[in-house]
Amino acid sequence: MATWDGAPPPAAAPIGAAGWARVAWRGAALGGVTFGCLGVLLLVRLVERPIFGWHRPVTPFITQFVCRMAFVILGIGYRVQGQRMTERGAVVCNHASWLDIFTLNARKRVYFVAKSEVAGWAGIGWLARATGTVFINRDRREAKRQTEVFEARLKAGHKLLFFPEGTSTDGMRVLPFKTTLFAAFLSEGLRDLLFVQPVTVIYTAPEGQDARFYGWWGDMGFAPHLVKLLAQKPQGAVEVIYHAPLKVSDFTDRKALARACEEAVRSGMQAARTAAAG
Template structure:
């Protein structure tokens, strides 16, 4: 079971005045309409998509992408990317800083998150996660064998699976050691020789004058207040998603070597853009 990361320097609660509340409302209304309107469209399409394509989703991922791109427009947060999403069978690993990662990582690349099983029961978020095809697993080494089967089915369906190997979110200013447990599935004899892993770095730039950790969501922070603070910001910052070169699983001796290599690449990307 992963431990929740906590900062030794807590983030101070932001004060939201009347103007901030007005900005939050003006941003929240269209954002809610976008997210839930997109969800309704996705579910309707899925009614026809599922009988014909099963696990394959040739249409609905484009709905998710469009919603995530427009979300940044409504929030006023600049969205930038660098590098190219990989093609072919494989998985993606990235650092984890915020609930905004969901929008940032879906906005350009059609991916399916691999998440801890508890998320499926969260109000609202769990429903959205299930509708968009999230894979729910228990982070337990004893279940690695059963996870291989799940991953293989998804990969064979053409899905790009996205993992957060840190096992928790941080303040966005660092990358924690990648846990190698989930990487074990990639070394299955039916996957190893043709599977690639693409490291991705997500870097947030706070609004001018704000704490550099403004968009970070970690520890015991509640979702509602953090969302409100983000919506109420007078100025917004930006998020940059950097797609690094994919690596071949077969080029690594074991899961620990693969986890360390991708961790170093993601960390180097964060350090570069934090300069």
């Protein structure tokens, strides 16, 4: 999949002794919480899966705990606007960073939809599989099978989360939404049942840092970006804006639905950037 590389990343600042000390203790704390709770999750899932199947009444709370603790450990501020959708359906959001995984799971029980390559990524792929991520191939020949998987998960009450931009950015913009995956919501078995909630995620850089500090894009490496975040003090903040859910049956086709979602997400980004500039 092509990645967005419309702007060169900011130059990495040198990390001093205090910064490396933060990398050490924050990294140990974050790794301990993440992988310790993952072990608990897998044990619980051994009981949960044969009894409840697709339904996960317990393990999502473990995932949420880990994601909330990540912001405590990192010292990043976390704010929310709007109401989480209670109706059955999916969530679509702009994509700025690997940190979005923690940001979006911390407040709302969601299951990410990711490209199949992610399943093979060291560490991240393992975590993604354990937490119920849906992996897809961008191959038209598999469209029917993937729609069937989406339908089964959505009917089970899972709120699937899509990044319609198809790539992460510097966090300062919203790219045009790709419409292909929206077609699954309009299938005969789903269109009258589902809502889609647009969500805008906005990162505010730490004081004195480049505004794109939390963005992760292009060929930026995961490890250097993680180290930069672990070392940073003071930290910035992230804001999650939940927009009004859209009823799928109100739209005639996937392009109209995708356009309405994009407009909602873009409006949240523009309003926040305007307020920050003022």
